[in-house]
Structure formats: structure tokens, C-alpha cells
Amino acid sequence: MNRFTPFSTAPADLGHYPEIRPKTSYFRKTYIAVMLLVVGRGLEAAARVDPTVRRIFQHLPDGFCLCLGVGPAGPWMIAKKDKKGRLRYLGWRRRAARAHLRLAIKNLASAMRVFTFQESTAQAFNYDRFTVEGSLPQALAFMRALDRVEVYLLPKVIARLAVKRYPGSSELPGWKKHLNRIRIYLRAFFPDLIRVIYKNI
């Protein structure tokens, strides 16, 4: 079938209408990648330190693998629940494991809004910025865990913007929050970080 025939009466000069290849913003990608690394390591640490996060991940099946990132080309964050029931951050390579739950922000601009805390994760869900492949209840449970981790990782002024509801002092006393924050930061950045980076390079 020759599909060119019908319109050949008015051929257009293709030179005037060039193809446009989309550019890549390496700065934004790097920023999101770093944020996902911090969040991933923070999740792993918080799953050991904070009882609320631990409880959320206890309800997930063993070997459960989740993937959070930005579509279509990343960056990504992969985490998996190991045989001992602990959450492990596996790195940024999507092929590291087969994900049971994949949460993708639709584009890098939306991801920037989420990770620069102009929008909370709940708002971003509301604005249809995420695509979810997998179980929606598990995705929402993960988002609750993510909110909790952001409370620990971020100062209160910023965390208020990033989470749906900042926990009150009766729910999370100040001393406990600061103590857990120190423990999470220590666990996130020191012992295993080099292992993760080494495995992903």
C-alpha cells in the first residue's frame, strides 16, 4: 500500500519542518536520583528503627520488591523485602529485581514538584501524577511509609509541605523523633551505602 499517493498533489518541503528530538535535563535527573537514593536508604533504615514503618512493611509478603521512580526513563529506586523480612534498598538499576509494585511519576517536571516539596505525595496522587502497576492498597501503604520517612529525613518546616499530615507530639514525641532521625541518618549513610553504590556501578 502506498500511503504517500493521496497527498502528493501538495508535497511539503520537509526541510522546513525538522524533526525535534527531546532534550535531556541532566541536572534534574541527577537531583531526582540523589533524592531517590536518600529516600531509599532512609526507607531501609526507618524500617528497622521506626515501629510504624516496620509494621507497614511487615504486612507485605516476603520477597516483595517495589520500584519508585520517574517515567519513562528513570531514575529509579528499587527496594526489596529479604528472606529475613527486612527491607533492603537495592539501588537505582531497574533490572536489579522484578518489581511487584511499580510507582512511576509520569514525568520529570512533576517529579521535581514532588521532590522539591512544592506538592505533597498525597497531592501528587490526587493530581494524577503517578502511575501504579501492582496492588493499589500496597501502593498506598508504601506512600504512608514514605510520608513517615520524610518526617524523619526533613526539617519540620519542609516536611510539613511534603507530607499529608505532620504527626503531632502525642503521636511522635519530639525526643523520639530526633533520636530516630539521628539513627536513621547514621544507618542510611554510613555502613551499607558503599555496598549499594558498588553493586550498582
Place this chain on the structure above:
Amino acid sequence: MPQFDYAFLSHPKIISGACSLENIPAELAANNACKPLIITDRPAVAQKPDRFLIRAFDDSDCLIGAVFNRLENYAGISLAWQAADIFVRRGCDALIALGGPLSADLARAVNILVSENTPDLSAFFKGAALNKKLYPFVLVPAGDLHGTGAGNTLILDYQRFCSEFLAPDVIVLDKRMLRGQPAPQTAQSAAIAADNAWSALAGPNPGPIRDAFVHTALRLLNQNIDAALAAPGRDKPCLAMANAAVIAAIAAANAAPGIVRVVSEELARMTRIRRGVFTGLLAPAALEKSLEQNGPPRPELLLAVAGMESYAATPEKQRPARGADMLKALFDKIQNSLGQSLESLQIPFYQIRQACENAASRPDAGITAAEALDLAGRAWKGAPE
């Protein structure tokens, strides 16, 4: 009494707000497309909104086939052939119309040409049906905010083809696309949107969903018209107006065209003056005439225009009249912003008469030439000095 014998189709997915342009690649991917052809009209892209659209594809898998920007003030079949030629030779699989109704019309024409693989659209203008599935079509309104492109009608070379498959698949409303419009142009857009809403509300066979669309459109228009006219560059009122216009256009696409729309389209065609000007001038007269002939409107009009508090505070018997008064005030506000009258346009009478006769001869109109002339006469007399 509410009527439940109705049909209503709202096909497009509307994406509005921050980062909505950046959602286009994901929406195209959801429609199995990855290489769009962008069709723009030059007046609409004078403020360079096409740069924002191209930038929105950054970091995506989509390759932009081409940006066809030869459209000026007239959409014709020769341009559609050229764009279709580019579409086919570049292997595109989706269409994005950026700008006003002309670019939407051209994109629709190209879509039919390449989907049906035919160089001739005359069969469709004579009433033939579309046989093949059309390519994904994304509409990005820019410049004019009157949302006419959101409907399901193709107008090419002054011929019309209406099909529910011609409605866009996705409509993207982004504040970056709506900046920089002068106040008269905003008023023209508001006039078309308000007339679309009113004709959908007052038209035959109303239904609850059409009413819901109309109510939302009228409420958004009434709440934001002052801010949008006072400062046309402000993002929030402009975005609200664009939303209202698109919603009203979808409602109007599900109703018979009103007398103002038909007459103003024919006048615009005859005189080459923008349609929004005529709509703004004719709409108050048409409302007045409708109230004289059909009596007060339904009381829900007040709820739509003024909101819940005013509706609840008004006694039940006064609601229809008060609703009509508020709608008339909205139309008058728009008319005053236009700063013109039908008389000041200095159109020869024979052109007005010819336009009215043309309007009456349209198969979708359902009006007589005398009615159209009467409307023009009222607008002439009632226009501000």
C-alpha cells in the same frame, strides 16, 4: 421537571494546572503513540507558546515529527494536504493542535485525511460517516480562550462536518499557554463561552449532565471575568476562563447550536471580523428576546451564575428573574469590555441580511432569516453609544 431522556458525550480527558503540558508524552504513550505532528496557527503562537510545548517533551520517549506552522487566518484543504503529507512522510502517529480553533480544525482535517487515506473530504461534508479509527488528537488551547476547538465539528473551507469521533482525546490547559492576551480578546473569548453555556442551558432536550457542565462553566465565568478582564496576564483567572470555555464548548457540542452562534459565525465569515465580537454584541439581545418569547428561565440559572449562597438567600419565586438579571449583567459586562457596537462596525446592511439568510439556510440552525434579522436589529438598537 428534570428530563431524563437525553444523550451526552464528553470524550476528551481534560488536564489542567501545573505541569499539564509535561503530561502530553504520557498521554500519547497511553494512546499507543510516540511521534506527534504539532499543528499551530501563527497568531496564536506570536507569544512563542510552542517553545513551552516543545520543551515539555524533554526527558520523554516521544520524538516530535514536525511543527507545522503555516496556518494563518484561514484553514483550507491545501494546507491540510501539506500537513498530511508531512504526517505520512515523517511516520507520525498522533496530532497535537496548538492554538485556536483554526489549528484544531486543520488537525481534525489532517486526521481524517491520514486515517481514511483519502485526499478528498467532500464526501464527509456531504454526510458520509468515518469508517476508520482516527489517530490520537491532543488539543492545547493557546491565545483564544473560547474553547471552540474542544467541540466535535470540523470547519474547513467554510464547510462543516460534525462527528463525535472528532472530539479531541486529550485537552491540555496550561497557564503558560494562556498568557499575554489583550483584554478585548479575552472579552471575545468570554462572550463565546458564555453564549455556548447559555445556548446549552436554554436549548431543547436538556439533561442533568449537560446542566452540570453549564452550571460549572457559568459559575467559573462569573467568578473570574472581572479579574481576567482587569489583568489579562494573570494566570489563575485565565486558567479558570479557559476551563469554563472548554466545559461550555463540550456542553454546546451536545446541544443544538443557538441563534447567536449561527448568526455570528455567518457574520464573521461575511465580514472577516472575529466571531467573538459578534457573539458579544448579539448575546444580550438574544437573551432579551428569549426571555420575552419563552418567559423566565429555570431557577437553577441563578444557582449556576450566582452560587449557592445567593440562590439560598433569594425567595423561590424571584429566582428565575434574578438568574436572568445576573446573566444579563454578565453579558452586558462582556459587551462593554468589547468597546464596540454593531453600528460602530459599519457593516453594510446587505451583508447583514445575506449573513442572516445564510444562517437560516444552514441545516443545523433551525431558525428563520426573519428571526436572525430581528436579532441583528435588536443588537443594533440596543448597542451602547
